[in-house]
Amino acid sequence: MKTVLNWSSGKDAALAYHLLRQGGVYDVRALLTTINAENERIVMHGVREELLDMQAKRMNLPLKKIHLPPSPRHDLYNHAMQQALDELKQEGITYSAFGDIHLEDLKQYREDQLKQAGFEAVFPLWKLDTRELVQAVEEGGIEAVIVCVNEKFLGKEYLGRKISMELLADLPDGVDPCGEYGEFHTFVYNAPYFSSPVAWKSGDVVHKVYPSANAEWDTGFWFMDVLPAD
Secondary structure: OEEEEEOOOOHHHHHHHHHHHHHOOOEEEEEEEEEEOOOOEEOOOOOEHHHHHHHHHHHOOOEEEEEEOOOOOHHHHHHHHHHHHHHHHOOOOOEEEOOOOOOHHHHHHHHHHHHHOOOEEEOOOOOOOHHHHHHHHHHOOOEEEEEEEEOOOOOHHHOOOEOOHHHHOOOOOOOOOOOOOOOEEEEEEEOOOOOOOOOEEEEEEEEEEEOOOOHHHOEEEEEEEEEEOO
16 A cells, blocks of 8 residues: 655654554555755754755655745645645555554544545554553664753753663653653654664754743743754
8 A cells, every 4th residue: 555654754753664664554655744944944853854855865765845834824734735645646645654643633633634635544653552662663773862852841951862761761750751742852863774874963952932822832842953974
């Protein structure tokens, strides 16, 4: 079944691809990623577009990018996604895979939108235990580091930490092992299906606040810039 994988550059998408390859049912033909057109970085993760390109090259998969303005309107996002899906459908791709684990409302939204586009959603990690998923990441040879943390849950000292069972022992109570509720985001620099590791080095650490209509919901994030080491 020809499939596009929604690729965030992080561990959940990487593990989803790992499981899809093992399952032998879904044939991932392309990666799909949303990019902040203003700073040329992956939305939410803050990873540079050139590092995304390096990942796709090592996976030997075509990469389709959706460039969007910061905080795009809902209709603009849907239109851009519909256009990308229409192009993929012309290539015979009718399944769309995600690394979502627990968020019911997000899953329902994805399924509804994809159905309108003539696609079926696939969730290889759905409802799996997140602690066991971290173990699967480590044992499966997927190597990832934390590049973004929500300051409501974690301090900037977690930036650069490698995803492992050792990390779980240090996470505060209430933080999901996979950061499923937005506590942190990651960058994958190596996996069994990479032709070679992505050589990287840490750059500047920056703090950004994303305001909302209700100031009580304003959220600050710490980002670690990731640079190609070559």
